[in-house]
Amino acid sequence: MSELRYNPLLGEWLATATHRQDRTFLPPADFCPLDPTKPGKFPTEVPEPDYDIVTFENRFPSLKRNPEPPAIESDGIYKVEPSLGICEVVLYSPNHNTTLAAEPVERIHKLVRVWRDRFESLEQHSFVKYVFIFENKGEAVGVTLHHPHGQIYAYPFVPPVVAKELVQTEKYFGENHTCLLCDVLEKELEFEKRIVALNDSFAAYIPFFARYPFEVHISPRRHLQAFTDFSKQEERGLAEIMKQVLAAFDRLFDRSFPYIMAIHQRPSDGGSYDHYHFHIEFYPPMRTAEKLKYLAGSEAGAGMFINDTLPETTAERLRDLVAPVEWK
Amino acid sequence: MNDNGSDKELEEMHRREITLPDGRYMIFYTFGDEDDLKNEKNEKGEDV
Numbered sequence: 001m002s003e004l005r006y007n008p009l010l011g012e013w014l015a016t017a018t019h020r021q022d023r024t025f026l027p028p029a030d031f032c033p034l035d036p037t038k039p040g041k042f043p044t045e046v047p048e049p050d051y052d053i054v055t056f057e058n059r060f061p062s063l064k065r066n067p068e069p070p071a072i073e074s075d076g077i078y079k080v081e082p083s084l085g086i087c088e089v090v091l092y093s094p095n096h097n098t099t100l101a102a103e104p105v106e107r108i109h110k111l112v113r114v115w116r117d118r119f120e121s122l123e124q125h126s127f128v129k130y131v132f133i134f135e136n137k138g139e140a141v142g143v144t145l146h147h148p149h150g151q152i153y154a155y156p157f158v159p160p161v162v163a164k165e166l167v168q169t170e171k172y173f174g175e176n177h178t179c180l181l182c183d184v185l186e187k188e189l190e191f192e193k194r195i196v197a198l199n200d201s202f203a204a205y206i207p208f209f210a211r212y213p214f215e216v217h218i219s220p221r222r223h224l225q226a227f228t229d230f231s232k233q234e235e236r237g238l239a240e241i242m243k244q245v246l247a248a249f250d251r252l253f254d255r256s257f258p259y260i261m262a263i264h265q266r267p268s269d270g271g272s273y274d275h276y277h278f279h280i281e282f283y284p285p286m287r288t289a290e291k292l293k294y295l296a297g298s299e300a301g302a303g304m305f306i307n308d309t310l311p312e313t314t315a316e317r318l319r320d321l322v323a324p325v326e327w328k
Numbered sequence: 329m330n331d332n333g334s335d336k337e338l339e340e341m342h343r344r345e346i347t348l349p350d351g352r353y354m355i356f357y358t359f360g361d362e363d364d365l366k367n368e369k370n371e372k373g374e375d376v
Contacts, residue, residue, distance in 0.1 A: 047346075048356065056354035109338055114357050117343070232337065 002062060003070035004156075006079035012160045015083050016071075017062040026144055034147035036094050046091065052107070053114045054091045055152070061087035063153060084127050086154040088118065096147050099137070099256055101246035103148075105325050109239035115263070116227035116235070118152055123268035128154040130162065130267045138258025140285045140292055150261070158267045165264065166276060173275035181277030184208075185219050194315040197244045197322045201237030204245050206315040211305035213287045213314050214252070216245055218280040225266035225276050240325045245282070248321040253289040260284075 002017040024033050031042065036049035046054060057065075063085025070080040092100055092111060100108065115133055122131045135150035136143050158166065172180040188194055188205045196216055197204040204218045218241055220234060230238070249257035260283040266273035287293045287308055298304045339359040346354050 045348075046354070047348075050358070051356040052359050053357040054354060055357070056348070057352035059350075059352070110341075110357070110359050113338055113341055113359075117341070117357075235338070 001071055002064070002067065002083040003072070004081040004083050006081075008077045008079075010160070013081075013157055015062045017060075017083070019060060024145060026139070026146075032096050032145065032147050034089070034091055034145055034149060035096050046094075049094050051091075051094060052110050053093075055088050055114065055118060058087040058089050058151070061085075063087050063155065081156075084156045086122060086125070086128070086152075088122075088152040088154075090114065090118070090133075090150045090152060092148040092150065099148050099246075099250075100135070100242075101250045101256070105239050105243040105327060108242050109236060112227070112230075112235045112239050116230065119227050119265065119268075122152065122154040125154065127156050129269040130155045130158045131265065132159060132162075133263040133265075135259075135261040137261070138256065138285075140258040141260050141283075143258075158269065161262075162264055162267070166267070166273065169275045169277070179223050179275060179277050181219060181279060182223055185221065193312045196248070196315055196318045197241050199237050199241055201234045202241045204241050206311040206318070208311060210311045210314075211299075211307055212283050212285070212293055213307060213309040214249070214282070214284045214318060215311075216249075216282045216284075216318070218242065218245065218282075220278055224278045225273055226278060227265065229278070242280075243325050244322045245318075247323060248318050249282075249284065251321040252318065253286065255289075258285055 001019060002015060004013045004015055006013055027033065033045045035044050036046045037044045045056070045059060063083050065084075065086055067082035067084050070082060072080055074080045090111075092098075093103065093107065100111070119131050119133070122128055132153045132155060133150065134153070169180045172178075172183075176183075184207065185203055188207065189198075189203060194205045194208065195203060196206060201222070202218055202220055204216050206215055207217050218238070220230075220238075222234070224230065224234070246257075249259065262281045262283070264279050264281065266276045266278075285292045285294075293308070298306055340361065342358045342360075342362060344356045344358075346356075348354055
């Protein structure tokens with residue numbers, strides 16, 4: 001059972017999804033439901049092994065193409081809607097024992113092309129207003145299956161974090177006639193100390209306003225709104241800088257580094273978003289090799305983050321771990 | 329600064345969609361020459 005409920009205090013929608021309580025939780029590696037089915041073994045969710053990347057509708061979705069009616073009716077300020085949308089899982093590899101960071105840059109390049117294809121396909125649905133591509137990596141951020149994978153949520157509305165960015169970027173554009181993210185990037189390139197990696201097409205940096213110690217942002221140097229605006233060189237450039245950042249993350253504490261990766265693109269609701277700028281945000285929960293950054297009272301209850309580090313220092317640490325990328 | 333070291337083109341992308349028994353869709357993405365991919369499958373004795 002799932003439905004969308006509106007929070008009139010925050011002006012935001014949330015989803016209930018009670019069936020997700022029953023989803024597979026940290027199974028042993030031999031019983032991973034995302035591995036390809038092996039002859040004579042139990043049937044997994046993926047019947048074939050011959051693929052580079054595979055995507056499919058989530059077995060336990062928060063949003064569905066054909067949602068059931070809500071369990072409760074709207075009543076005045078309490079608005080309820082069916083949980084219309086699409087939730088996809090994207091498997092990065094048939095190999096269970098790998099991560100995006102450990103894969104060659106060529107596979108990340110393929111993934112960028114698949115992300116573009118999924119974005120183009122999903123935004124064709126008239127009910128889809130926003131396509132959100134993301135990855136949760138590591139048990140520290142709540143991962144329940146270790147097979148290397150990301151997810152895509154196609155929402156029937158523009159989600160609140162992006163909506164807030166849209167308000168800010170539109171306001172800035174109106175006042176300054178320039179893109180806010182272009183100006184952020186210019187500041188970061190000029191200051192240099194918060195830059196983590198750089199190529200002709202993209203910059204990776206821990207921004208001046210980072211909320212997490214190792215909160216890397218990756219932005220295209222050209223003013224682009226979505227994957228569909230990328231040139232082939234920019235697809236390669238993104239793959240390359242992602243490989244550098246992810247590998248540096250793993251070197252930081254000599255372990256597979258947990259993170260949430262959020263890809264922010266323009267909405268898919270037919271509006272004009274020239275003021276918006278594509279970017280990727282990483283929210284790693286680790287603040288030291290042993291300590292996690294929790295969302296506590298000020299962060300969760302008031303919305304003010306407290307960063308225990310300086311971005312200038314953490315960016316330098318990461319930058320020192322960035323290595324050149326080898327293309328085959 | 330890195331200069332996007334490779335100018336190598338990404339191989340051609342192929343997508344094949346199937347419907348799972350419960351009605352969900354699944355899309356397999358492969359990259360490369362389609363004939364090479366078919367030959368590879370033939371060598372393994374699989375249906376193409």
